[in-house]
Amino acid sequence: MSTSILEPPSCQQVDSAPPANRSSDFFPPAKDRTPKPSGHLSYSQVRRFADCPLSWRLSRQFKPSFAPVSLVFGGAFHAGIEAFYRARLEGREAELAELLKAFNLHWARETVGKKLSVKYTAKIEDEGGARDLASHMLSAFMAAAPKGEVVAVEEKFAVDLAPDLPPVVGTIDLVEIRTDADGVRRLHLVDHKTASRKPAWEDLDRDQLLLYLEAARRMPRIAAFGLPLALSFAVTTKTKLPALVTVPIEPSVRETVRVVEKIRLCHKAMVGGLCYPTPGRSCSTCGYARQCAAWPNLPVAQAA
Numbered sequence: 001m002s003t004s005i006l007e008p009p010s011c012q013q014v015d016s017a018p019p020a021n022r023s024s025d026f027f028p029p030a031k032d033r034t035p036k037p038s039g040h041l042s043y044s045q046v047r048r049f050a051d052c053p054l055s056w057r058l059s060r061q062f063k064p065s066f067a068p069v070s071l072v073f074g075g076a077f078h079a080g081i082e083a084f085y086r087a088r089l090e091g092r093e094a095e096l097a098e099l100l101k102a103f104n105l106h107w108a109r110e111t112v113g114k115k116l117s118v119k120y121t122a123k124i125e126d127e128g129g130a131r132d133l134a135s136h137m138l139s140a141f142m143a144a145a146p147k148g149e150v151v152a153v154e155e156k157f158a159v160d161l162a163p164d165l166p167p168v169v170g171t172i173d174l175v176e177i178r179t180d181a182d183g184v185r186r187l188h189l190v191d192h193k194t195a196s197r198k199p200a201w202e203d204l205d206r207d208q209l210l211l212y213l214e215a216a217r218r219m220p221r222i223a224a225f226g227l228p229l230a231l232s233f234a235v236t237t238k239t240k241l242p243a244l245v246t247v248p249i250e251p252s253v254r255e256t257v258r259v260v261e262k263i264r265l266c267h268k269a270m271v272g273g274l275c276y277p278t279p280g281r282s283c284s285t286c287g288y289a290r291q292c293a294a295w296p297n298l299p300v301a302q303a304a
């Protein structure tokens, strides 16, 4: 989501200046851009910040030099699945063509619409390859999607988690009533993902679903069903034979406490101006390499 209005505090900004070499140059008095209390915080920002604080900061102020195909593909695939469940919400089954239309619209919006070029990979070499893969994956998804009673699609929430946090906003992909194998009817909160392989434990961000759970517990519309809640990831693989893999998540109370504390501390660090690079796996898909290379000197921001 990109609904947050949280603005980053200022780190150093210089325009084409040579690298600073005195510690006082690195941390000049910053112009106060502390977020206003009326702001809100999206979980995707927290995730980005936790992954690389500098990337988060740059994403708030610069346009990336490219869009990684994994991100564009994941968003477009998600749009296809959304079309599938919106049809079920209307009491009908969607055709594959309808899902592909949603996929293509999203793709165009995120690339042509934002004037961004896509950085392709060996797995997805071009736009045509992306469409072919999407067609196979969406077909596999449609064949395997469990039958439930769709309650909500793309359900937005804003939740107060702590007194020193602005409302945390997010979107639950799917809320659906299912009768599970044990015969119990549960309200399932589902997050849809794509993955290049069958997902391993470390591939999934449990914190995101724990946040969904915290939000759902506070939503009168959800509580009104009076059903136990269940959490799961629904992962469609990009493997040669795409498959839909459901990964249930059973959280402990302790985990939920930790997530809230993590969000609180990330927000505190954002507001406080903490930003530094954490080179790693994310760098290959980061569109801010040029600005990152100049850190701790940063060029004057352009409109993101």
Ligand code: SF4
Pocket: 052, 054, 055, 058, 277, 278, 279, 280, 282, 283, 286, 287, 288, 289, 292
């Ligand atoms: S290139 Fe890597 S270290 Fe630099 S901002 Fe991007 S993700 Fe962070």
